[in-house]
Amino acid sequence: MPTLDQVPLGCKGIISSIKGEDATAQRLMEMGVIEGEPFELVASAPMGDPLEIKVQGYRLSIRKSEAARVFVQVS
């Protein structure tokens, strides 16, 4: 299953799980990055990092290092 940093720009899909049990994983979930949520990869900054995703109806900037922990299902 691909992670959020591996999918192409403009890709839409569903978040399937988040790796890890630390505070970072929890913070991601508090921000609405939770399993079953639809997402869209909107943009990436120059040099490809961080990424801009749409989730829970808002835009979130997320670094590739954190995006690599988010497994997604591409629709």
Add this chain to the structure above:
Amino acid sequence: MNEITAPVKSFRIALLGNPNTGKTTLFNVLTGLNHRVGNYPGVTVEIKKGSFVHQSNTIEILDIPGTYSLAPRSPDELLSVELVLGLNPLEKVPDALLVIADASNLERNLYLATQAFETGLPVILALSMVDLANASGVKIDFKKLSEKLGIPVIAIHASKRKGLDELKNAIVSLQTEKRMPPVPVFSQDVISNRAKILGLLGDKGSLFLAGRLLFETDGFLAQQLEQKLSLSLTPAILESREALKSLGINLVSIEAKSRYAWIREMVQPCITKPESKLTGFTDRVDRILTHKVFGMFFFFLIMFSMFTALFVLAKPLMEWIGEGKSLVGQGLESVLPDGMLRSLLVDGLLEGVGGVVVFLPQIVILFGFLSVLEDCGYMARAAFLMDRVMAKCGLSGKSFIPLLSSVACAVPGVLATRVIEDKRDRLATILVAPLMSCSARLPVYVLFIGAFLTEGYGWWFPGLVLFLMYGIGFVTAPLAAMLFKSTILKGKGAPFLMELPVYKTPSFSVVFARIYEASLSFLKRAGTLIAATMVLIWAVLYFPYVSSTGENYPERIAATEIKAEQDALLLEWKKNSFLGRAGRSIEPSGQTPRLGLAHWCCYACQFPRKGSGGRNNEYCFWPW
């Protein structure tokens, strides 16, 4: 018999909200800039307190820093939680909570509200940005939402002063009629285990706190509470966590999942969203402003305009202030007799404090730009574009603008670090900001290059040296940041997750309030700390004014008319002063008299400046 009525007890509320919800605007509008900054040891966040009177009731408001969740992972975040729950010894527990939520992004904003619902305090929900929600086709039935949640839900537009009376009425009526919020639903196993922990917390406990301890993965809160309340919590928490794990409950995700599910259940009947997702204004603008090529182009264009304005617009204003200072100086000199008092007032206080106040226009212009960029939503995009570069030295995109601002002047640069949430990043940025060459150093560079590095060198050499002087800043600041972040400020900070808010027209009142606040705090410091330091430096430069051979310098200077003789006497006096002696002790022998003296002054200040004809003040004493 007439009884003396007891003074009406003021009602205390804590204001909570996500970042970018207009929380600060609401606070400013409610309190009318009638507020002060609370002082709490050991934290780096500013917490503002204010009050207002409505229908002869005094309402006190505590402005809790914007946050997405009341989950403390640092001392700064812990303070917010302590203040909300009344666990901080310096503040009484609030009587109610006011939660402000962005209506255009209601679900995510209500996450924090669900945590507030569990504190055991009455809650009022204020919804901002309703116009933005409506513009994107979202309709919210406030009455229905209020009925569903069982608490007052009030639509507000703080900068247009809409809905404020209704909000104030709701706050006042809470004093007589407490409408308690609903308690978000977790599964039965979670509830029973949470109750066990709640039992251990005693009278300090709340459902929220017990749940927090159960869900928290890194143990920070448990550790802090055990210390502060001298309780033993960890064994019971671990036991409950094990029990839940054995039931197949994922403790990392259970809180977020349950809360979001509950929110959806509450909100869905009250909200209508457009069927087809239209591409909104923000999407269209972002296609350009976060574009790899055009985005960078606009970024540099905006930065270039900002700094050009900083130099061009500030210059005449600074000159006016400088002239005003000279006029006051001349006025004082004509009124006061020559002597110690005049020297203290003119050379010490006026030169010193005036030399700082001269930078006020730069502060006003920079904060004008920054608050417009922040309020319209661009600041987050700038941080987004610059994050990769800043990440290389251990910082985040949010450090970029404060560092760049330091090229104009380190003072507003340091003030601008307030937007950096992560404490270590903020400290590292503050520490390295003065390494960037600021505009006030330019005259010093030009002076030294002109004096030592012009004759006998090629025509291109002075320019190159000047460029290198600036280059040193651009190289050393990131290197120093890297060094700090890998040594004294080492540690895993919060992940860099940043909301990119919807673009909107900046509000004048927000921009004005930011400029006013930044200027006021700048002037306050100029009037207190800097004034005191100036008097101190003046004193070590003034005393002793009689040499070991019995010569009284001030008298001798007053007695002679010849300028060269006056200057020579002045130099001798200063060399003989306490600071002068200290300076000479470290001075390399040779062509730069007073260099050592300036060096000592630099411990109190940031840089030596070619003064504007002051007698003591050949240097800018800038204690920062």
